[in-house]
Amino acid sequence: MRQIGIPEIEDIALGAALLGAGGGGDPYVGKLVAIGAVKEHGPVTLLEPEEVPDDALIVPIAMMGAPTVLCEKAVGGSEYKTLYDTVSGFFGKPIYAFMPMEAGGVNSMLPIAAAARLGLPLVDVDGMGRAFPELQMVTFTIGGGSATPMALVDEKGNSCIFKTITNKWTEELARAVTMACGGSVSVSLYPMEGAFMKRYGVHGIVTRSQNLGTAIRRMKEVADGTPEEEFFRFTGGHKLFRGKIGDVLREVRGGFNFGKVMLEGIYEYKGRQAYVEFQNENLTATVDGEILATTPDLICLVDTETFTPVPTDALKYGKRVLVVGLECFPLWRTPEGLALVGPRYFGVDTDYIPLEERCKGGRG
Structure with missing residues (x-):
């Protein structure tokens, strides 16, 4: 158990933006929401998963929709109370704590804001260890958990609660309502007991995000070797590639950001070409026509000088970036995990090969 204040939020947002693999929204927007809540209501208590009673009701809080839309609409403060009342009323018991659903610039921050405003603790666990675009893409689905009852509320005060037959149906129905509400909403989903959270959650995600953020912030202070x-x-x-962004193809479709960023090699990669495709999050990294990384491994673009993560909605012509691959949470590499988030699910015509194996044979 420890406290999360404004300094911790700064580092969590930075580290979670890296783990967001290009998605999860603008870390600056999410950070402002969390800092505003903590300034008004004080720091948030962060619990280790093992500190949570097995029968306690734990509820993830997140936004759903296109991150670019959220940057324009933002999030108010009343949505969290509506979500709390809807879920606790459904179960007839109070919510013990909130938790993040994924790592990312926004969805790592909104649960902190909700916890601060409602005086609840936050659990150091999530359902991805990174970010994915669809709501059934969580480790809790692998464990047989249900996304519903799922509560949804927009900034205008419209709200509803779903009870569906599968988590994929939850995605389809909630996505339709999200589009009707303007492209982004606040949600609570996968309500669960502490015992289930402990068994299938990705433990330590908030702490890992904070440690990564602290390291990135202090990267210029290293005593041995280079910052890179x-x-x-x-x-x-x-390291998969180093290049300058030559073009960005982007569109919002069905509540997702789809696109492709084209890279021209610089320094040791001069004369070479690469591209990264994304659906909210980066899905594939291809260098000189050869795929070097695919989902569910993390593909991250970071600034070549500061190592600050660059989310997909911040990609701009001329920016110089490193393309970085990070190995995913082991459960995603199982057959059940790959059925949910492997490359073929997203229409990529290749089998999943672990990042470290592709890099051994590739020229990245």
């Missing part, structure tokens, strides 16, 4: 060497050492990442 320290970045790859600390993150355990694989």
